[in-house]
Amino acid sequence: MGLFAIKAELLKxxxxxxxxxxxxxxxxxLAVDGISFDVGQGELFGLLGPNxxxxxxxxxxxxxxxxxxxxxxxxxxxxxVRQTQEVRKRIGFTFGGxxxxxxxxxxxxNLRYFAELYGLDPAITNKRIPELIEVVGLTGRGxxxxxxxxxxxxxxxxxxxxxxxxxxxxxxxxxxxxxxPVGARELRKTIRELKAQGKTILLTTHYxxxxxxxxDRIAIINKGHLVAMDTPSALKQRISGDALIExxxxxxxxxxxxxxxxxxxxxxxxLVTDASPLKRISIRTPEPGAVMxxxxxxxxxxxxxxxxxxxQTLEDVYVTIIQGDRA
Amino acid sequence: xxxxFFRLLERQMxxxxxxxxxxxxxxxxxxxxxxxxxxxxxxxxxxxxxAAPDLVYTVIGGGIMGMWSGLVFTSTFDIRADRxxxxxxxxxxxxxxxxxxxxxRTFTNVVAxxxxxxxxxxxxxxxxKYPLQEANLPAALFSLLLALFGLWCLGMFLAxxxxxxxxxxxxxxxxxxxxxxxxxxxxPIRVLPTWMQAISxxxxxxxxxxxxxxALQGSHDAALLGRSWGLAFxxxxxxxxxxxxxxxxxxNLIRVTGExxxx
Numbered sequence: 383m384g385l386f387a388i389k390a391e392l393l394k395x396x397x398x399x400x401x402x403x404x405x406x407x408x409x410x411x412l413a414v415d416g417i418s419f420d421v422g423q424g425e426l427f428g429l430l431g432p433n434x435x436x437x438x439x440x441x442x443x444x445x446x447x448x449x450x451x452x453x454x455x456x457x458x459x460x461x462x463v464r465q466t467q468e469v470r471k472r473i474g475f476t477f478g479g480x481x482x483x484x485x486x487x488x489x490x491x492n493l494r495y496f497a498e499l500y501g502l503d504p505a506i507t508n509k510r511i512p513e514l515i516e517v518v519g520l521t522g523r524g525x526x527x528x529x530x531x532x533x534x535x536x537x538x539x540x541x542x543x544x545x546x547x548x549x550x551x552x553x554x555x556x557x558x559x560x561x562x563p564v565g566a567r568e569l570r571k572t573i574r575e576l577k578a579q580g581k582t583i584l585l586t587t588h589y590x591x592x593x594x595x596x597x598d599r600i601a602i603i604n605k606g607h608l609v610a611m612d613t614p615s616a617l618k619q620r621i622s623g624d625a626l627i628e629x630x631x632x633x634x635x636x637x638x639x640x641x642x643x644x645x646x647x648x649x650x651x652x653l654v655t656d657a658s659p660l661k662r663i664s665i666r667t668p669e670p671g672a673v674m675x676x677x678x679x680x681x682x683x684x685x686x687x688x689x690x691x692x693x694q695t696l697e698d699v700y701v702t703i704i705q706g707d708r709a
Numbered sequence: 710x711x712x713x714f715f716r717l718l719e720r721q722m723x724x725x726x727x728x729x730x731x732x733x734x735x736x737x738x739x740x741x742x743x744x745x746x747x748x749x750x751x752x753x754x755x756x757x758x759x760a761a762p763d764l765v766y767t768v769i770g771g772g773i774m775g776m777w778s779g780l781v782f783t784s785t786f787d788i789r790a791d792r793x794x795x796x797x798x799x800x801x802x803x804x805x806x807x808x809x810x811x812x813x814r815t816f817t818n819v820v821a822x823x824x825x826x827x828x829x830x831x832x833x834x835x836x837x838k839y840p841l842q843e844a845n846l847p848a849a850l851f852s853l854l855l856a857l858f859g860l861w862c863l864g865m866f867l868a869x870x871x872x873x874x875x876x877x878x879x880x881x882x883x884x885x886x887x888x889x890x891x892x893x894x895x896x897p898i899r900v901l902p903t904w905m906q907a908i909s910x911x912x913x914x915x916x917x918x919x920x921x922x923x924a925l926q927g928s929h930d931a932a933l934l935g936r937s938w939g940l941a942f943x944x945x946x947x948x949x950x951x952x953x954x955x956x957x958x959x960x961n962l963i964r965v966t967g968e969x970x971x972x
Binding site: 446470477481482483487495499504 | 717799803
């Protein structure tokens with residue numbers, strides 16, 4: 383087997399929609415535009431991007447649910463177009479939200495049905511379902527109808543379904559969306575355990591802290607194309623190793639501070655935004671100590687309302703990259 | 710392999726019956742509608758002074774109407790619900806082919822439709838004292854089995870159109886009445902214009918019904934029954950073959966259009 387669990391080359395997807403009855407209008411929507419990346423065996427790879435960026439379309443192509451318009455996908459050394467059924471036996475996938483379950487059946491009956499679709503032996507099914515129910519934290523509720531589950535429980539049942547056939551590669555599309563913080567933490571723990579077992583995982587999420595905490599590498603896509611790909615720490619370094627100082631102050635006091643900030647050298651940047659009735663001044667700098675010295679005379683109750691010095695997070699990096707791409 | 714198939718059959722039928730078939734709408738469709746069709750047909754037929762032989766059309770017609778409506782509406786509802794609930798893409802994304810799942814679902818819907826035939830016969834026997842003494846019951850039962858097989862094959866064929874897109878699902882819905890008219894559910898096929906009879910000959914149910922009508926009227930004519938059965942079986946096989954050919958094409962098509970998950 384090769385080193386890569388996923389190899390996507392120049393992946394492109396165009397959706398054609400036709401509207402109108404007498405005069406048919408055709409509209410082509412470019413959802414994914416020439417994306418290439420690969421995911422190593424046992425890697426936890428994150429796919430980030432704003433709504434409509436093409437994340438779910440990419441995951442659906444990788445998981446055989448959509449055919450790419452052009453490009454090539456190899457999953458576990460198998461071609462997804464020619465060896466579709468083989469690929470399906472070895473991958474698992476979940477899509478965020480509460481859809482994708484038979485709500486009038488119990489959680490266990492849902493799992494039994496999908497176990498049959500994946501051709502599991504009854505002995506394995508009988509052993510696997512209680513194990514998975516426990517792994518995803520549904521112990522004692524597996525026999526209840528799914529319509530009585532909370533959205534978090536449904537998400538966890540989705541994960542159990544995706545793991546039924548013990549797949550080598552798992553696609554998790556926004557697995558923690560709509561889950562409370564405690565439930566999301568539990569789910570992240572389960573994802574880490576899966577990685578520890580050697581599973582390859584492709585995760586899409588809107589939660590940057592989640593991606594930063596879990597992922598070995600991250601790809602950021604926007605408007606269908608790849609705009610950045612690296613480890614979370616390298617991505618943060620890539621934007622810069624700068625610190626971020628955020629100051630909140632009254633508008634009338636800003637003029638005096640502005641004079642001081644003009645003394646900063648070109649390596650620092652200042653962004654002023656309105657936080658009515660206050661001004662928010664964001665200073666990105668490689669020398670936070672020097673900036674703090676400039677700010678020191680203003681640190682008194684009449685001037686600065688709030689001051690925060692922090693390292694840049696993945697969210698800062700993400701926002702910078704996406705805004706840069708939009709500009 | 711065979712054990713796996715029967716497990717899948719059991720699991721799919723279980724899900725089908727619990728999720729889709731046994732709800733109030735479907736029970737009325739399977740039970741009440743055929744009984745009403747049969748009863749209204751019997752009343753009208755008797756009011757017109759028709760004798761028992763003609764009543765056979767109202768009895769069978771009511772039953773087969775329920776089976777056909779049940780198949781069309783339950784199957785289209787299944788696909789719509791799967792699209793809406795997001796389970797269609799999970800089925801397609803599994804190693805079991807959608808064709809196999811559809812085959813079992815359609816089989817379940819067709820077998821559940823037997824309730825309709827039972828309801829229609831019970832209405833005819835108990836309320837209108839329909840005479841069965843002279844009927845060729847073994848031949849009638851065999852014709853019924855062929856009608857079930859024909860409905861199953863036709864259902865498999867139509868399932869491809871239901872999966873294809875939301876538009877084609879709606880078109881299948883509209884087939885209910887035209888097929889009922891063309892196949893002579895409620896009257897002898899000979900009363901139809903020649904061109905309509907020609908169209909109806911492409912439906913396996915038409916031939917199975919012809920056999921059933923003859924058998925219930927006491928026919929033991931081997932040539933007549935054999936011809937009806939042969940045509941019913943042959944035409945059904947053609948639909949089955951077409952269903953198999955379409956299955957692969959539709960599977961690829963829905964993965965191009967992204968119709969799997971459209972609401």
